[in-house]
Amino acid sequence: MKAKKIIVIGGVASGPAAVAEARRTDSEADITIVEMGPDISYSACEMPLYVSGEIANSERLVRYAVAKFKEQFSSTVFTHHEVERIDVQKRVVMVRDLTTQHERALSYDKLILATGSGAVVPEALQSSSRDVHILRSLQDARSIVDTLDPRTIHHAVIVGSGFVGLDVVESLLHRGIRVTMLASEGRVLKGSLDADMSALVVDHLEQKGVSVRNERATSLDVAPDGSIRAVLTDIGEKIGCGFVLIAAGTRPLTELGIQAGLKTGESGAYEVDSQLRTSVPGIWACGDCIEKKDAVTGKSIRAPLALNAFRSGRVAGRNAARSGKGRPAQLGPIVMATAISASGLEVAHTGWSVEEAQSAGLAAVGETITHRSASSLANHHPLCVRLVADPSWGKLLGAQIIGLQGAAQRINIITALLRTGATVDDLYNVDFVYSPRLAPAHDAMMIAARMMQKRLIGKR
Amino acid sequence: MKAKKIIVIGGVASGPAAVAEARRTDSEADITIVEMGPDISYSACEMPLYVSGEIANSERLVRYAVAKFKEQFSSTVFTHHEVERIDVQKRVVMVRDLTTQHERALSYDKLILATGSGAVVPEALQSSSRDVHILRSLQDARSIVDTLDPRTIHHAVIVGSGFVGLDVVESLLHRGIRVTMLASEGRVLKGSLDADMSALVVDHLEQKGVSVRNERATSLDVAPDGSIRAVLTDIGEKIGCGFVLIAAGTRPLTELGIQAGLKTGESGAYEVDSQLRTSVPGIWACGDCIEKKDAVTGKSIRAPLALNAFRSGRVAGRNAARSGKGRPAQLGPIVMATAISASGLEVAHTGWSVEEAQSAGLAAVGETITHRSASSLANHHPLCVRLVADPSWGKLLGAQIIGLQGAAQRINIITALLRTGATVDDLYNVDFVYSPRLAPAHDAMMIAARMMQKRLIGKR
Secondary structure, eight states, rough: OOOEEEEEESSHHHHHHHHHHHHOTTTEEEEEOOSSSOOBBBGGGGGGHHHHTTSGGGGGSSSHHHHHHHHHHOEEOOSEEEEEEEETTTEEEEEETTTTTEEEEOOOOOEOOOOOOEEOOGGGOOOOOEEOOOOOSSSHHHHHHHHHTTTTEEEEEEESSHHHHHHHHHHHHHTOOOEEEEEEGGSSSTTOOOHHHHHHHHHHHTTTTTTEEOOOOEEEETTTSOOOOEEEESSEEEEOOSEEEEOOOEEEEEEHHTTTOOOOTTSSSOOOTTTOOSSTTTTOOGGGOOEEBTTOOOOOOOOOOHHHHHHHHHHHHHHHTTTTTTTOOOOOOOOOOOEETTEEEEEEEEEEOOOHHHHOOOOOOEEEEEEEEEEETTTEEEEEEEEETTTTTTEEEEEEEESTTTTTGGGHHHHHHOOOOOOOOHHTTTTOOTTTTTTTTOOOOHHHHHHHHHHHHOOO | OOOOOEEEEEEHHHHHHHHHHHHHHHHEEEEEESSSSSSBBOOOHHHHHTTTTTSSGGGGSSSSHHHHHHHHHHHHHSSSSSEEEEEETTTTEEEEEEEETEEEEEESSSSOOOOEEEOOGGGOOOOTTTTEOOSSHHHHHHHHHHHHHOOOOEEEEEEEOSSHHHHHHHHHHHHHHHEEEEGGGGOSSSSSSOOOHHHHHHHHHHHTTOEEEEEOOEEEEEETTTTEEEEETTTTTTEOSSSEEEEOEEOOOOHHHHHTTOBBOOTBBOOOOTOBBOTTTEEEEEEEBEEEBBTTTOOEOOOOOHHHHHHHHHHHHHHHHHHOOOOOOOOBBBEEEEEETTTTTEEEEEOOHOOOOOOOOOOEEEEEEEEEEETTSSSOEEEEEEEEEEETTTEEEEEEEEEETTTTTGGGHHHHHHHOOOBHHHHHHOOOOTTTTTSSSSSSHHHHHHHHHHHHHOOO
């Protein structure tokens, strides 16, 4: 019997996880992974630690160097190769060697798309200036470090106020660079935090010396030698700077599949079933380029998170390799939950914000409280908790938390509850541990639940 | 209509909560609280911060001074009064003023027992030496401080290795006093931690200079002037010291109710229903002196925890005062979950240890893992997690966690899951947040769940 040919497109996180699981599932399969960039199997989430200079060598972000990956998973690896076209009839992908421009056809029995997501750069801000960057790939991170390391940059502008923007703020502050952030509506993490919680983060950033401006970048002023001079904004400001990061959003990279006839959902990501089959037979998809099922509402959502990348990669790899043997692997519904260190402030969210829920057509109310992290008689700091619930029967929809060390971890309890369809009463009833030096007699989450109970009773 | 007479016996935590809720429920009731000691409404859990000297004034542990409590809840308060007998036929309690020895009869319509738990002191260790103490009440704490403050004590012996013992170790170390702990089987927190986890705590204590000895105290050597000279142990050792704490266990204080015919369960605590009614009409009980229903197994357990004291106090207070109006309040099943700072090491547990489960006749297996608190490239420290599950279908039974700052908080997620009857798979599937500076890509809890999954598959 001929070995099954499995091709995986995309080499950052989900693709390598798919290769590893496919290999575990079928020791005979002929497995190939194709990646446009020079690296595979690296930790994109840790790039800010390299950009900051805390890690000197970008190789430390790489889990498997190419040679090691090939050996470990007995697979063929094409880096610097771009897949240009999928022919679903012939089951062939056309691949271009980006070094030689040579094109070749690779046939497959099973195909896995793990192409991830890419940066959205508004046309007016596209630039070849060496000082203007995005941060999606490890090559992007190296390019930033190559810009920052040899020079003294006094002031940087970050266009955008999402996760990448906040990560790089922290990296630049670590380098002693002054930062201006251009934030739509003057807010940060807009999809995750409601306005009142965002305001706490903005206050903290400004205390750390970051200027957060409610302005939109309209164009870049680049000198003839390619260096940046300034960012121009929609209120006519000209913000002088020596470095610019464009972190204005991401989108799933799905052109290849769309061209091949794969269906995408409202979010633009591929529609898949729980086995991660796309709409075209023989093609699976995983990672940031697919829609997942939200555990709270059942809606299809994008959830570009590392854990989803690994998990979905393993499911796609297993199912592509199994050939009907055993039970198919499944990706269950997920909860969108994130954490970030915003210049030392811990910020985490899970599920739905009031704003996001309402724009998705859900009834949602929020309640925000601040309480101590431990007894008033011991060392403690304030924790700010926002709960989001369905007003009609108190089902939990999400939560947000902001505080100092240890705050972000506390979001996991709400995530665990969200998966069970829990109500505000269920949260209130949790037997939170109490120890004066470690936790107050009444946990902040419990107090938030109590306040929400009162609010909902009032509403009925 | 005559005002309803409600008497609450016991004034530390559950009793005052019962008074407060009874007053909220019935603004007309005639409410009396009787307490043996001089204080009511104080935070017993925070006493170690006073013993350590971190808090100079014991009044800071008191939430409501007597006068303020009387006013706030329009209630009669008898401190320094002991209830000697309940006459359930006549609905009368006989109360002795401990100052004057005067006895009086107080009649009630509804009675609430909130007598809590007391220290178990082996007969051979009972002593009137000023240097030999227990720590149950605020008076005990004052007595300890009065012993420690004026003198230079070099070495203390703590008999027992449970929560009170560990709390006082931390307090004494804070005062610069060397500590020897006599620990049965050389273990700490035996009901909460399995042996491997206990060993980590013992190692830490010994690193902090505490001598943890697997010896039993058999008698005390007290000088004629009442000062302690030494603790003698079962292996013939004579441990010289200037201070002794007996923290050898607690028991529910139920003599009063037993005499009045109230039923107690296997644990010795009062049997109550979900409305906290005892077996005798007109008498409710709450706090440390009652049995609760364990949410994991449905078994009746003691769970002497502050949160349970408050919650059960409110339920008893509401139900005693409601006179059939509205729906009765209920205390739902609870999860026994604790946290403690053991000389800087955070230790938490929830649900059942393997040992406790097995001695209760449950099938249980444990799996212990150690993983990082954050990315290997960022600041991180080790977290040790032990999961306990039913081997036949993977139902979670409990967990234990040990680590540095933030470790104990993580136990709450397991507690929340335990309440839902979750399995190891449910824990594995939680969308733990990931952010390199705050949490690793794969959370320690998730890794523990994965290891348990593998173990259980192997067992089937």
